[in-house]
Amino acid sequence: MSNGTMHKQPNLAVEIAGIKLRNPVMPASGTFGYGEEYTPYLDVETIGAIVTKGLSLKPKAGNPTPRIAETVSGMINAIGLQNIGIDAFITDKTEFLRRVNTPVIVNFFGNTREEYGEVARRLADVPDVAGVELNISCPNVKQGGIVFGTDPAAAAGVVSLVRKNLGSKPLIVKLTPNVTDITVIARAAEEAGADAISCINTLTGMAIDVKTRKPRIANRIGGLSGPAIRPVAVRMVHQVVQAVKIPVIGIGGIMTAMDALEFLIVGATAVQVGTANFIDPGVMADIVAGIERFCREEGIADIHELIGSLR
Amino acid sequence: MMKNYKTRILSNQEIAPDYYRMKILAPGFGQHARPGQFVMFRVQRSMPPLLRRPFGVFRTGFLPADCDGMPEKEYLEILYKVVGHGTAIMRELHSGDAVEVLGPLGRGFEPGDPQREKILVGGGIGLVPLFMLAEDRVKESPVRLLMGGRTRDDILVVTEFERLGVETYVSTDDGSLGEEGFVTQMLERKLRKYPDAEVYCCGPLPMISAVNTICAAQNVPLQVSLEALMACGVGACLGCVVKGAGHTEEHPRYLCTCKAGPVFHAAELDWHALGTPAADSCEGCKS
Ligand SMILES: Cc1cc2nc3c(=O)[nH]c(=O)nc-3n(C[C@H](O)[C@H](O)[C@H](O)COP(=O)(O)OP(=O)(O)OC[C@H]3O[C@@H](n4cnc5c(N)ncnc54)[C@H](O)[C@@H]3O)c2cc1C
Ligand SMILES: Cc1cc2nc3c(=O)[nH]c(=O)nc-3n(C[C@H](O)[C@H](O)[C@H](O)COP(=O)(O)O)c2cc1C
Ligand code: FES
Numbered sequence: 001m002s003n004g005t006m007h008k009q010p011n012l013a014v015e016i017a018g019i020k021l022r023n024p025v026m027p028a029s030g031t032f033g034y035g036e037e038y039t040p041y042l043d044v045e046t047i048g049a050i051v052t053k054g055l056s057l058k059p060k061a062g063n064p065t066p067r068i069a070e071t072v073s074g075m076i077n078a079i080g081l082q083n084i085g086i087d088a089f090i091t092d093k094t095e096f097l098r099r100v101n102t103p104v105i106v107n108f109f110g111n112t113r114e115e116y117g118e119v120a121r122r123l124a125d126v127p128d129v130a131g132v133e134l135n136i137s138c139p140n141v142k143q144g145g146i147v148f149g150t151d152p153a154a155a156a157g158v159v160s161l162v163r164k165n166l167g168s169k170p171l172i173v174k175l176t177p178n179v180t181d182i183t184v185i186a187r188a189a190e191e192a193g194a195d196a197i198s199c200i201n202t203l204t205g206m207a208i209d210v211k212t213r214k215p216r217i218a219n220r221i222g223g224l225s226g227p228a229i230r231p232v233a234v235r236m237v238h239q240v241v242q243a244v245k246i247p248v249i250g251i252g253g254i255m256t257a258m259d260a261l262e263f264l265i266v267g268a269t270a271v272q273v274g275t276a277n278f279i280d281p282g283v284m285a286d287i288v289a290g291i292e293r294f295c296r297e298e299g300i301a302d303i304h305e306l307i308g309s310l311r
Numbered sequence: 312m313m314k315n316y317k318t319r320i321l322s323n324q325e326i327a328p329d330y331y332r333m334k335i336l337a338p339g340f341g342q343h344a345r346p347g348q349f350v351m352f353r354v355q356r357s358m359p360p361l362l363r364r365p366f367g368v369f370r371t372g373f374l375p376a377d378c379d380g381m382p383e384k385e386y387l388e389i390l391y392k393v394v395g396h397g398t399a400i401m402r403e404l405h406s407g408d409a410v411e412v413l414g415p416l417g418r419g420f421e422p423g424d425p426q427r428e429k430i431l432v433g434g435g436i437g438l439v440p441l442f443m444l445a446e447d448r449v450k451e452s453p454v455r456l457l458m459g460g461r462t463r464d465d466i467l468v469v470t471e472f473e474r475l476g477v478e479t480y481v482s483t484d485d486g487s488l489g490e491e492g493f494v495t496q497m498l499e500r501k502l503r504k505y506p507d508a509e510v511y512c513c514g515p516l517p518m519i520s521a522v523n524t525i526c527a528a529q530n531v532p533l534q535v536s537l538e539a540l541m542a543c544g545v546g547a548c549l550g551c552v553v554k555g556a557g558h559t560e561e562h563p564r565y566l567c568t569c570k571a572g573p574v575f576h577a578a579e580l581d582w583h584a585l586g587t588p589a590a591d592s593c594e595g596c597k598s
Contacts, residue, residue: 030548031543031547031548032547033546033547037545037546037547038545038547040312040313040314041313041314041315041413041545061560061563061565062549062552062563062565065539065540065552065553066540067540067549067550067552068540068541068542068548068550069540070359070360070361070362072359073359073361074361075361075362075542077542077548077550079548079549079550082549082552082565226361227361275361275542277543277547278362278363278542278543278544278547278548279353279361279362279363280315280353280411281315281413281543281545282315
């Protein structure tokens with residue numbers, strides 16, 4: 001490119017619900033541990049934020065094995081949200097997170113409205129937590145196991161309680177794609193007090209070993225992630241962006257900078273990278289570099305010129 | 312220090328039907344790799360397969376400098392069996408092809424007591440992580456390798472162990488090489504002769520379980536190397552867990568095979584959950 005703007009450093013900084021990110025790239029929950037696991041391979045100060053594995057009120061054991069199965073351009077997982085619990089996280093893991101100069105977003109979930117509310121209360125005063133991401137793709141054990149995020153009233157109920165208990169901390173609500181119309185849930189979350197939406201979580205899927213005629217994961221069904229889901233995710237992000245006024249974080253099958261750009265162009269303010277971290281632990285730094293290169297080549301001075309620029 | 316080597320293949324050679332050994336250029340790898348560790352292997356720029364595949368580090372070394380002035384090359388070597396999609400693609404690779412290896416990963420073998428005999432028990436491809444262990448231990452203690460397989464084709468690189476000064480004993484289920492029968496029968500005999508030995512084992516799970524049953528009964532220290540389906544290899548996905556000793560529904564103790572293992576002291580594991588077949592009915596030695 002002989003373009004004069006090529007040598008100027010494009011501005012990649014974005015803001016989500018008051019959290020300032022140096023660039024729009026962060027890990028998706030559950031694919032980056034508690035932040036420390038990938039430090040030998042990736043400088044976490046090159047990415048926009050850290051998003052932790054999903055946490056719950058009590059430690060959670062997770063599912064029996066096998067927990068993962070590779071499928072065409074994707075993988076199915078049923079880890080079962082294994083985690084150390086919110087209290088152990090606050091005492092043991094925030095020390096590392098405090099030392100790094102990158103905002104930390106804590107992802108959490110519950111199986112009752114009260115559990116969600118209690119975790120939010122415990123996070124409200126933790127200074128090292130820049131914001132929270134609420135995973136509402138979990139069954140409500142008090143209501144026959146209906147998934148909070150598939151019912152607008154249940155979703156709004158959790159979001160409003162968490163909003164109340166969180167104090168002033170930014171609240172991102174993460175949506176499940178396993179619904180007929182994702183915009184209905186997105187609007188319900190916005191009205192109940194969400195500061196931002198992230199989507200999508202995994203699509204429910206199943207894979208069978210034809211020789212044994214058994215499901216390939218012990219939990220029988222699991223969540224599909226990876227490049228296989230990207231077109232579905234781009235479509236859903238596109239729809240959600242039109243339906244709400246709050247910022248949207250795009251997630252689903254991002255492997256490269258070009259993949260991330262698809263989400264930004266349909267209107268996502270930032271993106272999360274999940275399964276790709278498993279394949280290439282340095283991938284997020286490459287995606288940031290690729291977005292920057294694209295901006296230079298296209299003569300884009302600020303990433304906001306790209307966001308929502310769908311023609 | 313573990314890292315992601317973006318590198319290339321030096322050689323990829325069939326050594327028995329469906330078994331290959333691959334040398335990969337990896338400057339600096341050897342000084343960090345310990346016996347029993349593994350790498351996550353990826354065919355660069357290929358999709359599928361999507362995820363990396365785990366392989367034990369067979370050995371590290373240097374290719375001598377070329378006569379045309381090329382310097383010596385440090386390599387890491389893996390030894391693999393073609394079992395599915397990923398390994399079928401690997402067998403087609405050639406010298407010069409671009410690959411990525413992440414490693415060295417996981418917890419390897421602990422050396423144990425130099426005063427005691429070392430008995431290494433390998434089944435089929437499970438021989439792989441035992442080579443570097445033998446190379447290291449033979450400097451201090453007598454090392455014996457008991458190697459089992461279904462047929463003679465499953466008995467790999469035994470002569471390389473012999474060259475290290477390791478006494479090797481082979482058994483095959485069909486008697487096509489070495490003694491006819493299971494490697495566990497040899498182990499029982501060797502333990503009668505060397506009751507003070509320490510045992511290190513890698514192979515199919517039923518074989519490992521049978522070895523554990525024998526060692527536990529005689530209080531013989533045992534370290535085992537386990538396999539699990541893995542997505543990340545670094546402790547982030549929690550896909551690779553095994554149940555640890557004392558695991559209960561109320562107090563679950565899951566251990567990551569990639570990080571707490573792949574090598575475990577037998578006492579760290581919940582053998583009931585892993586499956587504990589009787590030593591004399593070991594189907595799995597047929598690996
Ligand atoms: C720590 C560790 C070290 C290993 N070292 C070696 C080695 O040195 N040499 C070697 O040949 N193999 C080794 N394996 C097994 C190797 O990773 C698998 O054989 C390989 O991933 C299969 O890939 P595929 O795409 O060919 O098979 P797929 O098409 O994915 O599957 C084919 C079959 O292989 C089984 N399989 C797939 N992945 C694994 C896995 N991670 N562990 C066990 N079985 C699996 C599947 O259940 C299926 O039955 C090791 C595994 C682990 C966890
Ligand atoms: C192994 C694994 C664990 C996950 N754990 C969580 C979790 O704890 N909380 C959550 O909100 N999403 C979780 N997810 C979903 C991801 O954050 C992400 O939404 C999804 O994988 C789609 O993105 P991807 O295609 O880039 O992986 C998990 C995904 C995977 C593959
Ligand atoms: S393979 Fe991901 S945690 Fe072990």
